[in-house]
Amino acid sequence: MPLNIVHDKDGLPRIILTEPTGSSAEVLLYGGQVVSWKNERREELLFMSSKSFWKPPKAIRGGIPVCFPQFGNLGLLEQHGFARNRFWSLDEDASPLPPANNQSTVDLILKSTEEDIKAWPRGFELRLRISISPGKLTLIPRVRNVDNKAFSFMFALRNYLSVSDISEVRVEGLETLDYFDYLMNKERFTEQADAITFDGEVLHIYSCAFNLNISLLAGNRSNSSSLCF
Incomplete structure (x- = not known):
């Protein structure tokens, strides 16, 4: 399906993805960031802060920010990387798309610049494929090392999901994993619950969370993600 590229009121290029059942997604070239995902009933599934700054060099709070090559303050770079x-x-040289009906896709790329290399001396290409299909939003990141030596990095998609009542939310799929509780001085625990519920602020970082099916359930609406790294 063709891409629809518009410029919002702040002058930022915005890509509109749609599919025939009525769901849609909006992606900014600034940050490679998804800032809207609506289902076929036009309900917004992502949260955007009313206090967000929409002008560079400020990061945009909400949607799905891309954290690379650092997550949080776990390094020497700026918060969540650059x-x-x-x-x-x-991305004009993206890998071929598999055959799919009712799917709209955009491929983005971020290449290291001289400014980036001054702060983080590694040559890289970061690609992100964003696809929308009925009831599903898929983001597939890939990092390519174009340097002459190996390097380590951190990567995260920091999802801001819109929910009306946090007490009705539960997260499944993290049982038995170790995590660090950042509200308890980064103390380490093992997750015991089959389903995690919320009655206040939670800030956990789970370790070894590879090849999991993680489901977020909110009332009678379910948003499920398969995360494979």
């Missing part, structure tokens, strides 16, 4: 504060480009 990928969310850079302008991305349409």
Whole structure:
């Protein structure tokens, strides 16, 4: 399906993805960030803060920010790395799309610049494929090392999901994993619950969370994600 590229009131290029049942997604080239995902009933599934700054070099709070090459303050770079504060480009050399009906896709790429290498001396290409299909939003990241030596990095998609009542939310699929509780001085625990519920602020970082099916259930609406790294 063709891409629809518009410029919002702040002048930022915005890509509109739609599919025939009525769901849609909006992606900014600034940060490679998904800022809207609506289902076929036009309900917004992502949260955007009313206090967000929509002008570079500020990061945009809400949607799905891309954290690279650092997550949080777990390193020497700026909070969550610099990928969310850079302008991305349409990827003209993306890998072929598999056959799919009713799917709309955009491929983005971020390449290391001289400015980036001053802060983080590694040559990289970060690609992000964003696809929308009935009832599903898929983001597939890929990092390519174009340097002459190996390097380590952190990567995260920091989802801001819109829920009306936090007490009705539960997260499944994290049982038996170890996690660090950042509200308890980063003390380490093992998750015992089959389903995690919320009655206040929670800030956990789970370790070894690979190849899991993680489901977020909110009332009678279910948003399920398969995360494979």
